[in-house]
Amino acid sequence: MSADNTKSAKPQITRRDFLGVAWAALTLVLGGELAGVLFRYIQPVSTGGFGGVVNAGKVDDFQRGSITNNQAGRFYLYRMEDGSFLALWQKCTHLGCSVPYVEAENQFHCPCHGSLYNQLGEVQGGPAPRPMDFFPVTITDGQVFVDTGNPITRTKFDPSQTTKA
Ligand code: FES
Missing domain, CATH: 1.20.5 (Single alpha-helices involved in coiled-coils or other helix-helix interfaces)
Incomplete structure (x- = not known):
């Protein structure tokens, strides 16, 4: 072989x-x-961060007249003097920059092109074409929940955009 x-x-x-x-x-x-x-x-976005339903905390944790920055949810939670809540998306309606709340000015002041918004998110100056968008707020068992998956645009503030505690 x-x-x-x-x-x-x-x-x-x-x-x-x-x-x-x-x-x-x-x-x-x-x-x-x-x-x-x-x-x-x-898959459905679960709780905890931007794009889902965010538990912002207990109702009693928010003083009337306060604005709280929720970084994980990318919104500001405004507890109005009457006790109701308004959740404002931090995104500027001009070109989308993140808008800080400037306490010394008592307003939101966009660093990119100078748009100004009051505590209700209404335009006070600059190139922003409309008020800051807001998110639906619900209150369950004394907890504040913000649905960051559904930003809502608007042309002006209306009390129907707030949620009573
Ligand atoms: S992106 Fe805010 S003013 Fe232009």
Whole structure:
């Protein structure tokens, strides 16, 4: 028996076969990654952060007349003098910068192009085309919940945008 006969008995993996298996494995991995990303994208956003329902805290934690920055939810919670709540999205309605509340000025003052908003989010100056958007607020068992998945645009403030405690 010759050495050539021994070699021909071994299974041969051609370059084409190897590349075919490699492509199949790569496709499987990428498909799995894509499925994971899609699943995370389409699953309902849960509580805790921007895009979902945020528990802002207990009603009694917010003094009347105060404005509280909720960084995780990207909103300001204004507890009005009558005790009701208004949640304002921090996003400037001009070009989308994050708008800080400047306590010394008693207003929101956008650092990008100078838009000014009062505590109700109404435009007081600058290029902003409309009031700050707001989020629906609900109160359950003495807790304030803000639905940051549904920003609402408006042309002016109306008391119906607030939630009574
Ligand atoms: S983005 Fe706020 S004033 Fe332009």
